[in-house]
Structures are given as C-alpha cells and as structure tokens.
Amino acid sequence: xxxxxxxxxxxxxxxxxxxxxxxxxxxxxxxxxxxxxxxxxxxxxxxxxxxxxxxxxxxxxxxxxxxxxxxxxxxxxxxxxxxxxxxxxxxxxxxxxxxxxxxxxxxxxxxxxxxxxxxxxxxxxxxxxxxxxxxxxxxxxxxxxxxxxxxxxxxxxxxxxxxxxxxxxxxxxxxxxxxxxxxxxxxxxxxxxxxxxxxxxxxxxxxxxxxxxxxxxxxxxxxxxxxxxxxxxxxxxxxxxxxxx
Amino acid sequence: xxxxxxxxxxxxxxxxxxxxxxxxxxxxxxxxxxxxxxxxxxxxxxxxxxxxxxxxxxxxxxxxxxxxxxxxxxxxxxxxxxxxxxxxxxxxxxxxxxxxxxxxxxxxxxxxxxxxxx
Numbered sequence: 001x002x003x004x005x006x007x008x009x010x011x012x013x014x015x016x017x018x019x020x021x022x023x024x025x026x027x028x029x030x031x032x033x034x035x036x037x038x039x040x041x042x043x044x045x046x047x048x049x050x051x052x053x054x055x056x057x058x059x060x061x062x063x064x065x066x067x068x069x070x071x072x073x074x075x076x077x078x079x080x081x082x083x084x085x086x087x088x089x090x091x092x093x094x095x096x097x098x099x100x101x102x103x104x105x106x107x108x109x110x111x112x113x114x115x116x117x118x119x120x121x122x123x124x125x126x127x128x129x130x131x132x133x134x135x136x137x138x139x140x141x142x143x144x145x146x147x148x149x150x151x152x153x154x155x156x157x158x159x160x161x162x163x164x165x166x167x168x169x170x171x172x173x174x175x176x177x178x179x180x181x182x183x184x185x186x187x188x189x190x191x192x193x194x195x196x197x198x199x200x201x202x203x204x205x206x207x208x209x210x211x212x213x214x215x216x217x218x219x220x221x222x223x224x225x226x227x228x229x230x231x232x233x234x235x236x237x238x239x240x241x242x243x244x245x
Numbered sequence: 246x247x248x249x250x251x252x253x254x255x256x257x258x259x260x261x262x263x264x265x266x267x268x269x270x271x272x273x274x275x276x277x278x279x280x281x282x283x284x285x286x287x288x289x290x291x292x293x294x295x296x297x298x299x300x301x302x303x304x305x306x307x308x309x310x311x312x313x314x315x316x317x318x319x320x321x322x323x324x325x326x327x328x329x330x331x332x333x334x335x336x337x338x339x340x341x342x343x344x345x346x347x348x349x350x351x352x353x354x355x356x357x358x359x360x361x362x363x
Contacts, residue, residue, distance in 0.1 A: 014279045040339070093265050105339065106344075113340045114339050115339070117336075120281065121281050121283060123282075123285070123309055123314075125284070125288055127290060132262045136262045136265060140269070142271070146281060157334075159330055165306055166290065174306050176307070190318060192307055219255075220255040
C-alpha cells in the first residue's frame, strides 16, 4: 500500500515542531482543551506546567531545548480566564488570544471522529487574505495547526477539516470529519460531521518577537475580561440602586 | 460595553506585519500537498446576517469547511493521490471506542426523549 499513498509525494521537508503546554492553575476544561490540541497535532511536543510567576520569555529557552520552532501556550488567570499564545520560536511573531466559548472533544453532542495523526485540510475564509493582521495569522496557523506531509507520527490520509472563520471581530475554530455517505454502491456524497473541539479566539495583541518585543497589532474591540466583569457589576449595582429609590 | 474607555489610537503596523509574514513564510515553490490550505472566495463576515443566530452561523462554518474539503478532494482526484482511508485500515482514532459508544448512547436516549414527547 505504501507505494500508492500521499507519501509518494516528495520527501519529508516541512519540519514543524510545536510545543504545547500551559501554566499551573488551568481549570479542567482548559486542560481538556490543551490535551485535545495535543491529540490534533502529531507534530506537538509536551512540557510540564510552568509556574505562573515565571516570565513568559523563558518559554523561548524551553522550546529551543525541545528543538521546537513554534509554541502554543495556555495562560490561565484567576481560575476563569484563558489566554492562548501562539508563537514562532525564536524570532517571533507571537499572538495573544483571549479564548471564549470552549467546547472540548469530550462533549457528547459532537459525533464525528478521525484517525489519530491523519492530516487536516485547513480552511480559511477570505478575510484571511485581506487584512494584514489576519494574513500573518494565516501563515502562522498553516505552520502550527497543519500536519506536515510525511511527518513520522502522521498517517498518509486526509479525513478532517480545521475551519477558521473571522466574524464579529473574532476567529471561530471548528473541526469536522470528512464523511462519505454511501448513496448507492458506487456513489458517495461528501458530508461533514463535527468532531470538536470548538473555540473562539479573540485577538488581544500581535507582538514582533516571541513572547516579547514591540506591538504590531492591537485589537480595538478587545475588552479585557476584568473590565467586562467590572462594567457588568457596575450596571447591576446601578439597576439595584434605581430600584431601591 | 459602551462604558469601556476607548484609547485614542490602536497599533496596526501593516507593513511590518507583511514583512514579518514574508520572513516566516514557507517556500513558495513547495507543492500544495505540504500545507493543504484552502481560502474561501467570500469573507464570512459578508455571508453572515445575524452573528447571534447559532444555527445560521454553524451552517455557514459548515459550508465553508465543506467547500474546502471538496476542493481538496478534487485536487487528490486530479493528481491521483489516494488520500481517503481504506475501509480495511484500522488505527487509533482521536476519540476512543468507549467514548464513541457513550456518544451513541447519548443520542439514542435523546431520540427516545423526543419520541416520548411526541
């Protein structure tokens, strides 16, 4: 079978290694999402949790020790907010996202499944060819989320789609199985079944360096979760105050 | 959210980001098979009416992903690259068999519940 697969195409050359890890204090849901990403990326490497007190730029040293050229890093704050960093090691750029609406692989309503280590089709919407910040992100996503052709831990099949869509100023991430529904003995219709995980990535900033350096982009629509909570509390207080008068 | 203080200006270094992109880009001469990336013709923002409408939104994501999947399939067919998993190929999956069984049971139960109401 080997003579007649994806692997008949040129040699293994897209050598991507992505370090996937996070800080201490990740909640169960965040930890599950982290493990889901590890499952989806056969070219990922593991590292033990990092202390929240450590400065983020030491991640560059950790990644270089592991011979990784990119990193996905989960940063949890206050046991309720999750920030996701994606960085190119060692010279950047790096992006900080605030992660919203997380659904992990564990959820029962998502019925799709895929081979471990099979390669995904990466689907971007047209906005990723228009806005400079998104063009840069598309290049990073291709390298970090794509499975390199002929990676030793990958399988020579393509059976799922990672979908990135930019709406409402945020990036929506979905993962679908490619499923052939048999119409007749010879004909099959391509359908998709969602596998998970799901998440919404809100860009906070893009930095020139890896976990450091000048800011290249700031999202004007980003409201930090602390401020959002503060405003909500204030509004509730205002309502209560008005009612009591 | 209107109460949030707005900064006078936000950084958006378009040229630097473009340079950065060129710096990290994978070699242009590599065949598509190395990356498998597809970009849609129309921006999602233009297709979506109401972002709050879960059903319409998910349907749009589905359509975008399906178009990408079909484009990939066409490429494989054109270049006679068999990228589908053969039916007799068994290997470890992302979700375990036990997990898939739980998913199946959950759905059977859901169907029963709906049937009971009807």
